[in-house]
Amino acid sequence: MSLEQFKNRNVGVQHYRMLDLSHTPQTGWGQFKQVVRRTLSLELFVGLKVTLREMTKALFFGKMHTTKYPFEKLPVGPRYRAIHEMKRLLESGHYRCIGCGLCEKICPADAIRIETAYGEDQRKQVQEYTINFGRCIFCGYCAEVCPELAIVHGGRYETASEQRASFSLFDDMLTPIDRLKEQKEFPGYGSVSPDADKRIHKTPLAY
């Protein structure tokens, strides 16, 4: 379809309504009169009233509304899906990821790669884990599928950098061990439901 055809295509019956606007002056004299009228009635200052008020507040009362990005940042909502975080177990500090590979499997963008091995502690060890943020579409599936609540979305939304690799490796995403106490549970997409305790049955054990 050419542009011309596109513009003239049949889009059905439209119900447009004309706004009731005053006439635009047609003659030079008419325009002159309009300028004089607007100037004398100080219409400009009506428009600037709010600006001036806020300027006064900012200049003399220290009440500033502008966020001084990048020196200041707005908090993001808990369900915001930005750069992933890898959580640790609160008790032992061990990373939570068990290397099940479900996130790798589910990722629709094929952004995740994981390498695992049999560790000396007889556990499945995550040797390397990476998310290609050039591909990730921040859909949150990985966080949802993760059976361990190990991978979640964080609030880190600044993904422009010279080297994407600089924040896409396991260690970059993992909660630093010295900041384990500050680790917060992710309440958003894929986290346990608030009534989980009620719905989970305890497995009887005998030793």
Add this chain to the structure above:
Amino acid sequence: MSIREPNKTITVTIDGQECRGEWGQTILQVARANDIYIPTMCYLSKVEPIASCRMCVVEVEGVEGMILSCQEKAVDGAVITTNSDDLYRERQNITRLYDVNHPLECGVCDKSGECDLQSKTVEFGVDQQTFAARDQHRPVQDWGFISYDPSLCILCEKCVRVCNEVVGDEALQISVGGYKSTIINTKLDQQCAECGECMAVCPVGALVSTDFKYTANAWEMEKIPASCAHCSSGCQLYYEVKHTSIDNPDPRIYRVTNEHEFSSLCGAGRFAFDYANEGVQQDARAFDQAVTALRQADTIRFSGVITNEEALLLERLREALAVRLVCDDAYGYQRFLAAYRSISGSTLYEASLKTVADSQAVVVFGTRIYDDNPMVKYHMAMASKHHKARIVYLHPMEDARIQNLVTQYIKYEAGSEEGVAALLAATLLAGKTVSDPLAGVLDNLDIGNLSAESNVGEEELDTLKRSLWKKEGFTLIVGADLYNHPEAENIARFIAAIERYSDFKVLIVPPATNARGVAEICTLSEAVEGYTVGYNAPGDFVLSALGDGDLDMPALNQQEGTLTTVDQRVVPTHPALPYEGYTLNQLANALGVGSRYTIDQTPHLPRDKGYKAIAFDDLPDYFDALGGEHRGYLLSPGEVETRDVFSEIEELPAYDGLVVYRCNEGSAFGPFDARSVHRKHEAVLKGSEQFAVAARLKGGERIRFELDGESYERVFRIDTTLKGTVAIHPVWDRGLSAFALSSYRFSQLKFETTGNE
């Protein structure tokens, strides 16, 4: 499973559907053949029904209670229900019991995604555990190449059965103790066959490969159907590939699996998959040199580890360039087959792996079968276990590893095979009507003398003869010791005569992966002459898939094509890994005889040799619901003109003193197998204590000796399972020169000691 049952058809009604089956089939088999699903947990088609899980229960009209469909034979006219509320509840309860205390570790388990317990748990909706059993401390056991996790084990017994009934190794046992029951490996210190069959049939993650463990998940790997390239059985397998690592997207083979329900693999097939010629780029200069070399070549020497298509290309090159083809792996075999055919009159021998397994008497002659072809040995084990078959093993060296299967061991002197063949023929054909020339030879045999020279007692032959009484299904397996014997052709005639005039079927085991294909397709010469181009063999210009030649070639797991197996079957194989370099077909193209792709040759394999004009992509490659093999096709039989000529037996050669036997001990199949990091073999000269005394050698001493113009320096080890004065001399570690040996396998040993290891 007995072979005497008539092939009568029966009709039963399963879930309202009329189903046809054969008399003697179980309900489960009839159901499966008719595409009706009955859940099972412990059923394994290739062994006798285990009946430990009770999952396969069905209801039969007029019969009280539930019936195990895996065991119960279908009776004509029976009305069977495979699914009802009662049956569902029964199966659900079984699943519940399996799930009690089962570790919740699907997240990391290697079996996850293809685990029978997982599937059944979902199928029967077991989503919680309401009771518990007292938990035990059950640490993971390291069996070397396999690790066993008793807490994941559901005690289905498949592993035990497969080890006993199929592999014949009897390494695994079930230690019964109620909830404490586990599987124990009784051969941990003597080393079991290390075939990994137990691991393959384990329905859960209790038995897993130690090298593979936790490196990849079942669902990530692409399964590439292929045929094993290590010996002439060409077993069905899947190479499972996935990217190498995060920064290397090139595919890597992580493990080998197979249709374990119906077919098996040995350790080489399962673990020696990492022999590809990797990282090869097209080297145009080397290619031009190779073309020039081929143009000026007098001989092309090659190994038997090659596809049929490549063999055909070589044959075309032979015609176009007027060169000699030399294949040390196949030459003796080709001659042996020709001599065999001159008596049998048929291009095909009558036995197959299946006839071995169905036999009630198996005679093995001239092969250390455990190492030459593990799959033949598996089928001997099946014959032994399923039909209580007599297994008579004739060889100069007893093999302790198959002692449990062999019912009679007949030792003969190295070199006396011709006499033994004649004695066998005389024994097995006594009282049968045979052709005049044969009768002449047999009547003229100086039995006493032959018996004395070969050391095969007449009583032993009598015992052999008597043990065949009232048996049905006889197989005679002959192997690589015979093909390069100086009197190979006469031996072949005696063997053929046994097949022709008795009930024995003969299996002539090819000595290398595709020795049979080469023997059919190529016109071979005995020895090299002049300028030689070697293809996976030594030469003046070497094309090598080991990566050590003048031009690189793809290994068999990087190629597509077909192989001709011991079953006289043409099976397809597919490339698991990419290969960027040049192929034989490209060389052939440069010389005017190739085709667009190597597999374009497949339909042109020689029709007069039994090959069919079927395009590669049309070859079937699957097993049906009851395990019927539909891989490629069987060679068509052809007739050969017979020439009833036997030679008189001259003096038998004597091998006095110290003798070595060239054999790849431990089923190590040569240079490709040797590249694998997953298999641990030691290339040492192994002899008995008696040998050590006779040779005045101590274990650990290093000796140097020369055989077939090759010089070897080997550490000597005493192996207490061996007897006599024959030592085992492996050559799998010798690179391409291992493919250039065509001498008789026994030789006298002269050596000098060169110190200690």
